[in-house]
Each structure stands twice: as C-alpha cells, then as structure tokens.
Amino acid sequence: MSSDIQDYYRNKTVFVTGGTGFMGIVLIEKLLRATEVKRIYMMVRPKAGKSIEERLTNFCQNVLFEKMRNTGVTLTDRVHVILGDCQAPKLGISVEDRKALIAEVNVVFHLAATVRFDEPLQKALNINVRATLELLELAKEMRNLEAFVHVSSAFANCVVHSIDEKYYVNKLGIGAVQMCELADSLSNETTNKLATVFCAEYKNTYTFTKSLAEEAVLTVGRALPISIFRPAIVVPTYKEPVTGWAGNFYGPTAALYASARGVLRVMQMRTEHRAHLVPADSCASLMLAIGWETARSDQRQRLNLAPPIYNYTNDDENPLLWKQYVKTITDFGPIMPIAQMIWFPFMITVGEKWLYDILTFFYHTIPGYIIDFLLTLKGKRKRMTKLYRSIHKLTGATEYFIVTEFTFTMDNTKSLWDSLSTIDKEIFNFDMRSINWREYLEFSLAGMRLYLAKEGPETVARAQKMYRRFKILHQLLRALLIGLFAFLVWIVASKLFL
Incomplete structure (x- = not known):
C-alpha cells in the first residue's frame, strides 16, 4: 500500500520557523525520517554567541537524529538554515533568502513563538503577532505555496472554558493589525502597561497574543491555503524516534524533574480534572x-470559508486525569529515582489556594531558608530561596489553568484521522485513543532521568539506595515534627485547662 502523506511530501520544499524548539525538532526529524522531502529551510537566529551554521551543527547532533545518523544520512544535505529573527522587521530575512523562499517553498510550518506567560506585552506582540503577520505577507508572495500550518495553542482562547474548533475573535476587542499599530504609536513602556487592560481576561500575554495571531490568520491569511493547529500541553515523545525524549524544562516535565529531586513538594491542582497532555511525536x-x-482541500478557498482549526487535547474515549498522572508517577518513582535528589521525593496536591499557600510556606519556604543557611556555613552560594521564588512565580502564573476545567471538541481532528489510509494511520499515528497512558508516563519518567537529569541506567542502583535512605530520614523527621507539635499542644492545653 502507498502512503498518501508520504507521496505528498516527496520532493517538496518546506519552510519551518521555530525549528530549533522542542516541537520543531520533533517535526523536522519526522519529516526527514518518514518522508522524502526535498529540502527544509529552517529560520534560525544567532544565539549565545553562536552563528546559525554552528547552531545547525549542534541541532543535527541532537539525540533524536541518532537513528538517521547511523544510516549514513547527512542531515545538512536536506536541512538549510537561513538567518531570521521574529523580532526584526520582515523577520530579518535577507533579500536573497526571501527570493529563494518565494520561488521554492511549497509548505510552511509556523511554530516560532515565545511561550513565557510573563513576557512583556511588547515582546510577546513582536514574536507571536507581528512575526505571524510578516510571515503571512511573505506567504502571499510564495509562487508554489500549497499549505501553511500555523501552530497556536488549545488555551489561546482561555476566556471560554468549552472550546470548539472555531474562532473567538469577538472576545479580543481588537484585531492583530490594529494592536500592532497601537503599539507602534506608543513607547514600549506604555505598551507593556496596557497588558493589565488587554490581557486581563486572558490572564497573561501569551494567550492574548496567540489569540491575536489566530485573528491574523482569519483576516490577513484567509486567502491562503492555511490551517490552524491547536495542541494542548506538549509533553515528551511517546514512541518516535525514541521514547520519553524531553527537550526542555517546561510544564509537567519540569515539575516532574523538580519533584524527583525532592525540591518540589506541593502543587496546586484539581486532581479530578482532565490532564490535557499531548505527546510531541503525535x-x-x-x-x-x-x-x-490543507494542500488537497481547495473547496474552502473557493467558498471563502474560514481556515479550519484542529484542536488536539485529551480524548473523551481515553481520558487521563491528573490523579492518574500523579499516582502513576508515584508508583514508578521508587523504581526509577534520580541520584541528584536532595531529599525524599514526595508530592502533596491541593485544590484550594489558601491551603496551597500554607503548605508551601512549611514545605518550601522554611526548608529553603534552612538549606541556604547551611550552604552559607559551608561557604557556598545560597540558591534554594531564589529557586522557590521562581517556582512560586511560575505556579502563580499557571494557577488559572490548573484550577479551571477546560473542555474541547476535536471534530476536525477526528475527521482527519478517519480519512487516513491504513498505512498512513500506521506511519503518522496521532490517535489519542491509542495511547496507553500508564506506559507513556513510565516512558516519560525514564526520559526525564536520561535527557534532563542526564542519568543513565548505571545510576539506578545508587539512586534507589539513596531513595531508601532518604525515605527513612523523611519518616524520622516527620515523626519528630509530629511529636514536637503534639508536645506543644499539650503544653498550651495544660496552661489553659490544668
């Protein structure tokens, strides 16, 4: 049987923004391994003193490409970097590179974005909105463009709690072009202050600007062969090309690592709520x-219909609740601990903010000051109180999304899945119903050890020994504190009643 998707991408030229990011790397690896794509143009900016050529070399050395490298494939034969920057006018792309893109590109994947919730509004506008507008205008000049996939977020329209595969531009109060024009007429400082007005219902600059970018696709990009992809929380790979690959310290993976180290001990969440996690390879x-x-469906353009949206979240037929997530991680934690733990790893989950604040004071703040005091006595740099301030700042920014129950429809995504041939379903599996969540979470824990903690199988025995020792110390300390508390209560009661 032939694969329709593989046949389509054969000899195609693809342009990817955000290709060096977590999801971008997985996308490019899949393109190179599963299709005979002719060329991938990847927009890259210099970073940390490295040229774009040096960044390409580092990119190709990623563990995700190991299987391909072992086959003798030279990645740079099909991957070409071009200098660009989402914060620069016209994306910072040179005249010559623009000419190449206009003449050659068939498919665009726009993944570039800032995902920081606390980004200043001006910067978030430049990267998430203005860059999208610039890319849409460039796409209009591409002579052979067949498909444009804009990557948004399932939570971009968090002003509503039941989110369908449709646009919610009426909630914005302003369009993408108008917002950028307003920012141009003001100073950066004034624009950033406007976040309290424009982003109030959206809770942060990230979701507000991602929603604005969707409005840009609807209005400015409507005439293009374009679609919007809305993934939920993107987490480590499930099976391809390796299990449990985690490319960064964001989201649940960061929390998993901090918990495994014995640093993060309290989390605010509604454990009965759905965990909207989607593996990066899916x-x-x-x-x-x-x-x-998008390339094969020309009916939308003929009828001037709105670009289709594909939500991608936890499925009703194979749900994952946060309590299942926590239980599975707890079950596998003793089997695969990390040797970098500083205390016995445990997790307390609470739904109420007032209780969370009390518990973090006793389980985070006080231990943080004690550890820093001991570090000072040893002549070492204090770090725990600063770390806990960062953790609490992050949890404060995500509080709304943790305690609010969101529901999503995925009619377009499921229809697309149903339209695939048997061979395409095997090669390009994105069916959320097929995920064994317990197996996936075991892979994620193993991947966290290997790719974030940088600990291979050789450290497991030592880590398990440390785990058992810290568990005994933890139980002794807990018994001591309970005994001390009981003694204090007895002292107070004896003064009052005896």
Whole structure:
C-alpha cells in the first residue's frame, strides 16, 4: 500500500520557523525520517554567541537524529538554515533568502513563538503577532505555496472554558493589525502597561497574543491555503524516534524533574480534572497530516470559508486525569529515582489556594531558608530561596489553568484521522485513543532521568539506595515534627485547662 502523506511530501520544499524548539525538532526529524522531502529551510537566529551554521551543527547532533545518523544520512544535505529573527522587521530575512523562499517553498510550518506567560506585552506582540503577520505577507508572495500550518495553542482562547474548533475573535476587542499599530504609536513602556487592560481576561500575554495571531490568520491569511493547529500541553515523545525524549524544562516535565529531586513538594491542582497532555511525536504526525489535508482541500478557498482549526487535547474515549498522572508517577518513582535528589521525593496536591499557600510556606519556604543557611556555613552560594521564588512565580502564573476545567471538541481532528489510509494511520499515528497512558508516563519518567537529569541506567542502583535512605530520614523527621507539635499542644492545653 502507498502512503498518501508520504507521496505528498516527496520532493517538496518546506519552510519551518521555530525549528530549533522542542516541537520543531520533533517535526523536522519526522519529516526527514518518514518522508522524502526535498529540502527544509529552517529560520534560525544567532544565539549565545553562536552563528546559525554552528547552531545547525549542534541541532543535527541532537539525540533524536541518532537513528538517521547511523544510516549514513547527512542531515545538512536536506536541512538549510537561513538567518531570521521574529523580532526584526520582515523577520530579518535577507533579500536573497526571501527570493529563494518565494520561488521554492511549497509548505510552511509556523511554530516560532515565545511561550513565557510573563513576557512583556511588547515582546510577546513582536514574536507571536507581528512575526505571524510578516510571515503571512511573505506567504502571499510564495509562487508554489500549497499549505501553511500555523501552530497556536488549545488555551489561546482561555476566556471560554468549552472550546470548539472555531474562532473567538469577538472576545479580543481588537484585531492583530490594529494592536500592532497601537503599539507602534506608543513607547514600549506604555505598551507593556496596557497588558493589565488587554490581557486581563486572558490572564497573561501569551494567550492574548496567540489569540491575536489566530485573528491574523482569519483576516490577513484567509486567502491562503492555511490551517490552524491547536495542541494542548506538549509533553515528551511517546514512541518516535525514541521514547520519553524531553527537550526542555517546561510544564509537567519540569515539575516532574523538580519533584524527583525532592525540591518540589506541593502543587496546586484539581486532581479530578482532565490532564490535557499531548505527546510531541503525535503532534508532529498530526501537523504533517494537516499540511497534506490543507494542500488537497481547495473547496474552502473557493467558498471563502474560514481556515479550519484542529484542536488536539485529551480524548473523551481515553481520558487521563491528573490523579492518574500523579499516582502513576508515584508508583514508578521508587523504581526509577534520580541520584541528584536532595531529599525524599514526595508530592502533596491541593485544590484550594489558601491551603496551597500554607503548605508551601512549611514545605518550601522554611526548608529553603534552612538549606541556604547551611550552604552559607559551608561557604557556598545560597540558591534554594531564589529557586522557590521562581517556582512560586511560575505556579502563580499557571494557577488559572490548573484550577479551571477546560473542555474541547476535536471534530476536525477526528475527521482527519478517519480519512487516513491504513498505512498512513500506521506511519503518522496521532490517535489519542491509542495511547496507553500508564506506559507513556513510565516512558516519560525514564526520559526525564536520561535527557534532563542526564542519568543513565548505571545510576539506578545508587539512586534507589539513596531513595531508601532518604525515605527513612523523611519518616524520622516527620515523626519528630509530629511529636514536637503534639508536645506543644499539650503544653498550651495544660496552661489553659490544668
């Protein structure tokens, strides 16, 4: 049997923004491994004193490409970097590179974005909105463009709690072009202050600007062969090309690592709520399928219909609740601990903010000051109180999304899945119903050890020994504190009643 998706991407030229990011790397690896794509143009900016050529070399050395490297494939034969910057006018792309893109590109995947919730409004506008507008205008000049996939977020429209595959631009109060024009007429400082007005209902600059970018696609990009992909919380890979690959310290993976180290002990969450997690490799497969579907569906453009949206979240037929997530991680924690732990790893989850604040004071703040005091006595740099301030700042920014129950429809995504051939379903599997969540979470824990903690199988025995010792110390300390508390209560009661 032939693969329709593979046939489509054969000899195609693809332009990817955000290709060096977590999801971008997985997408490019899948393109190179599963299709015979002719060329991938990847927009990259210099970073940390490294040129774009040096960044390409580092990119190709990523563990995700190991299987391909072992086959003798030279990645740079098909991956070409071009200098660009989402914060620069016209994306910072040179005249010559623009000419190449205009003449050659068939498919665009726009993943570039700032995902920081606390980004200043001006910077978030430049990266998430203005860059999207610039790319849409560039796409209009591309002579051979067949598909444009804009990557948004399932939570971009968090002003509503039941989110369908449709636009919610009426909630914004302003359009993307108008917002950028307003920012141009003001100073950066004034624009950043406006966040309290424009982003109030959206809770942060990230969701507000991602929603604005969707409005840009609807209005400015409507005439293009374009679609929007809305993934939920993107987490480590499930099966491809390696299990449990985690490319960064964001989201649940960061919390998992901090908890495994014995640093993060209290989290605010509603454990009965749905955990809207989507594996990165499933996202890559779906993006490629969306590109194929967008290219072959010309009816929308003929009828001037709104660009389709594909939500991608936890499925009703195979749900994952946060309590299942926590229980599975707790079950596997003793089997795969990390040797970098500083105390016995445990997790307390609470739904109420007032209780969370009390518990973090006793389990985070006080231990943080004690550890820093001991570090000072040893002549070492204090770090725990600063770390806990960062953790609490992050949890404060995500509080709304943790305690609010969101529901999503995925009619377009499921229809796309149903339209695939048997061979395409095997090669480009994005069916959330097929995920064994317990197996996936075990892979994620092992991946966290290997890719974030940088600990291989050789450290497991030592880590398990440390785990048992810290568990005994933890139980002794808890018994001591309970005994001390009981003694204090007895002293107070004896003074009052005896």
